[in-house]
Amino acid sequence: DADVTQTPRNRITKTGKRIMLECSQTKGHDRMYWYRQDPGLGLRLIYYSFDVKDINKGEISDGYSVSRQAQAKFSLSLESAIPNQTALYFCATSDTEHSNQPQHFGDGTRLSIL
């Protein structure tokens, strides 16, 4: 089983709909991140969380919200989806105790907004 699991893997929806992307991890890491990847733009940070009660905005947080329900779960919501939010979304985790260690990524969620 994957250490970082994202659901759904693919989603097609319409403009104006509310969407939630889920991320769960079994690595026991306390830090979790959401990134989006657009063709030609690389990955950009949306939100990150260092603990259950800690939420921080990243470079491109507008139009998104997150919830850290438990140490192992970090969900990303699009309250009213718009076409330019079509992208590949990645969740990642890292460990505070060994903060100079690699980040671990899920397989991504491909989201299309029509």
Added chain:
Amino acid sequence: KQEVTQIPAALSVPEGENLVLNCSFTDSAIYNLQWFRQDPGKGLTSLLLIQSSQREQTSGRLNASLDKSSGRSTLYIAASQPGDSATYLCAVNQAGTALIFGKGTTLSVSS
């Protein structure tokens, strides 16, 4: 603001060639630098991580170097194979928080 640049954006080589991918960053105050591989439509696989105090890391045919003072890292791939075809991403970690990514180099190795 930290910016990460990868050159070239795309590279095509015949099988067996040794090659170098380049990554540069504007702020040398980094925690570490990580190289990833991404296959089309897939997630990111971590290849090598170099701590700020290190000069290089090696894993099999891969060698990554880091020169913090000049803001540069290179990923050296020896004896390239068609299975090495993928996009390679460089990312820097500042203050132990989130990663800042370059746009990647797409490598194609022909047999």
